[in-house]
Structure formats: structure tokens, C-alpha cells
Amino acid sequence: MCNLPEERKNILWDCLIFSKSRNPWFLNKNQKKPLYLKQTENTIRTIHTIQMWRFQVPPSRQEWYPLKKERELQFLRGLYPAEVLLLEYCSYGTYPGPKNGYPGFWWFEYGIRDVGSALKSLEDRGYIVFATAKDSLNSFTIPQLKKLLSAKDLPTSGKKVDLVMRVADAFSEAELLATGIQIKYVLTELGQKELTENEYVPYMHKAHNKTTEDASFGMTFNVWSINKLLGTGDKSNWKAIVAEQERKMGQQTADNNARTMETLKKVNPELFNELITQDQQLAAIQVARKVYDESKDIGTYIAFGEMLWKNGGLTFPGSGWHFELADLYIASKRYNDALRFVKKLKREKKEYSDKADSYIVKINKLIEKQSAK
Numbered sequence: 001m002c003n004l005p006e007e008r009k010n011i012l013w014d015c016l017i018f019s020k021s022r023n024p025w026f027l028n029k030n031q032k033k034p035l036y037l038k039q040t041e042n043t044i045r046t047i048h049t050i051q052m053w054r055f056q057v058p059p060s061r062q063e064w065y066p067l068k069k070e071r072e073l074q075f076l077r078g079l080y081p082a083e084v085l086l087l088e089y090c091s092y093g094t095y096p097g098p099k100n101g102y103p104g105f106w107w108f109e110y111g112i113r114d115v116g117s118a119l120k121s122l123e124d125r126g127y128i129v130f131a132t133a134k135d136s137l138n139s140f141t142i143p144q145l146k147k148l149l150s151a152k153d154l155p156t157s158g159k160k161v162d163l164v165m166r167v168a169d170a171f172s173e174a175e176l177l178a179t180g181i182q183i184k185y186v187l188t189e190l191g192q193k194e195l196t197e198n199e200y201v202p203y204m205h206k207a208h209n210k211t212t213e214d215a216s217f218g219m220t221f222n223v224w225s226i227n228k229l230l231g232t233g234d235k236s237n238w239k240a241i242v243a244e245q246e247r248k249m250g251q252q253t254a255d256n257n258a259r260t261m262e263t264l265k266k267v268n269p270e271l272f273n274e275l276i277t278q279d280q281q282l283a284a285i286q287v288a289r290k291v292y293d294e295s296k297d298i299g300t301y302i303a304f305g306e307m308l309w310k311n312g313g314l315t316f317p318g319s320g321w322h323f324e325l326a327d328l329y330i331a332s333k334r335y336n337d338a339l340r341f342v343k344k345l346k347r348e349k350k351e352y353s354d355k356a357d358s359y360i361v362k363i364n365k366l367i368e369k370q371s372a373k
Helices: 006-015 081-090 115-124 134-139 142-151 160-170 173-178 189-197 200-206 223-230 238-267 269-295 298-310 324-331 335-348 350-372
Strands: 036-041 052-056 128-130 185-187
Touching (some): 081 185, 081 189, 081 223, 324 350
Antiparallel strands (some): 036 052
């Protein structure tokens, strides 16, 4: 380990967790290329179970995309899932240089160390190009747009879309570039085609039920598992394949839960009954929520929430669920009802007192604003 380059030592100490079993390091000493960090798997040994990590020298690959490709199938034109996801983000008009920086998932989930270099690679291969300054005006804030319009004594009223159109009409490309506007990438026809043909990639990236790559506790459900199932050919049936995998995963989860509950019923009947009650209540809430989402009848959904709290409140934890009735009251401008409910919640659920205090401040401001009208 002492022979590691200095920049790799920092990564090593930041990422490693040692277990009492002192799992050995694996170093490939036969190659002299830079070493890259690779998470292998979560192993359960004893109560001291810790994540194992190993180092491995990658074969010849771009510096910006180490180690991830070995588990992926390339698409017809040679792209990998992470690159297709980059196309998706470029379609939003915020890359390169998004306002809050590049999200950490590019490295931790997809292995892209240098997003800028990855984007340049896509540009060089004809998947993205820089937009014109006029096409990048959406990156300006409303105050910035108004300042530009004021400089030419033009009206500054209207919505942002109006301001953008007014600036685009009044300023030349050169004038806009001189303002220091950050031009953004847009997809070429080739890039749009690649993204359209692989729609499952952004879908799986956003999937709320996606899993990690470790299948120790059941089947995997992520962009790479779907990538392997779909292969490199036609992917027009991806929705059916994803749905089938979700069904299988749901069934596996249900079977595991049923076995767990059967065991719990024998060893701890009291806890078993408590969990059954929670499950039944949560199921009822989910049904009511679905009806509300479809009908948008907030009054009926509020009445359902009031009924729950009149009969003892929620039987399971979660601040979002506990404050949902307050949010519904606020959305209906029933601020006094919201205030009474939050104060009651603060008295009865001490663990939510801090959040209740912030709600009380917000609701009082809304009441003051309403009274001033």
C-alpha cells in the first residue's frame, strides 16, 4: 500500500473501512497504470461485517470512465448506459457547468470521474453540440434578462419566456456572447436518436425501487440488469421487460415478507399484531391517496385524514406522513385548522417538535398575510 501514488492514498483513506477480519488488499502489481478503486461486494461474515474494497488496474479505457464498462453491454453505436444518461441531462439545457455542480452520482453510481471530459467525448463523436447563445438564454435569471433589456430601453414586463424572446430579438449572437453567457450543449440528431432508442436508461436511473449491484438480498433491478436483459438489439419492448422484472421483484419481496411474518408470529405475537395493524393502515392511506391523485378532491382526502387522527393517529413513523394533513390544510388555505393540528402534533409526538415549530412559524406568517388582505 505504501507504493500507491500519493493521489490514490487520499482516495484509499477516504473510502476504506477496515473489518476485524482484516481482509487483505488485492493489488495487481503486474501493470503500472494508475490504480482505480472498485467496490466488489458486501459480505456478511460476523457482526463485524464491513464493506470490502479492492484495487484493480483497468484495461485501456478513457480516464474519465474507469471500471464500469466491464459489467455493461455497449449499444449499437458503441455508447454505454452512463453515456446515454449524459445525453438525457444534456437535453435539459443545463450541461456543461450546471448551477449546483455535477451530482455525485456520476462517480458513485456510474464511475464517471470527469464529467467534462465525458461530455467532450460525446461532442467529438457527434452526439452533442454547443447551442447558440440565443438558444442558451434560458440559463439567464430573470434579473439578468431584465438588465439586458433595460440596456436597450426595452420593456421588462412579462414572464421569463417573454423576456427570453425579447432579448433574442433585440441582441445579436456576438452581443450575447460578449455578456459572458454560458452556452449549453444540445443533442444532435444522432444524440436524440440514441436517447430515444434507449429510453430505459433515464427511466431506470430515476426508478424509486432500483437496487444496488449486490444481489445478496434478492434480485437486482437497475440499469445494468436491464441492460443485460435487453442486449444490443431492438429495445422497443423495454417497458414490458422492466414491468416483468418489477413484478418478479415484488413477488420475491412479498414471499420474503410472508416468511418473515410467519416467523415473527411465532416468536413475538405482540409485535406481529402491531405490524399487521400498521400494514392495514398504510394500505388504506395508499388507496385514499390514489383516489385523491386521480380525482383531486382535496376535501374528501382531508376528511379521511381527520378520521385517521380522531381514531388515534398514525401507527407508523415518518414525518412526511405525520404532517400531510397540515399540508392539505395549508393547500386549502385553512390555516387555523393547520395551526391547531400542528400544535396538537407537537404535544403528542415529541420527536417531531422541531419540525412542528417550523410549521407553526410558517402558518402564522400565512395567517398574518391573509389577515392583511
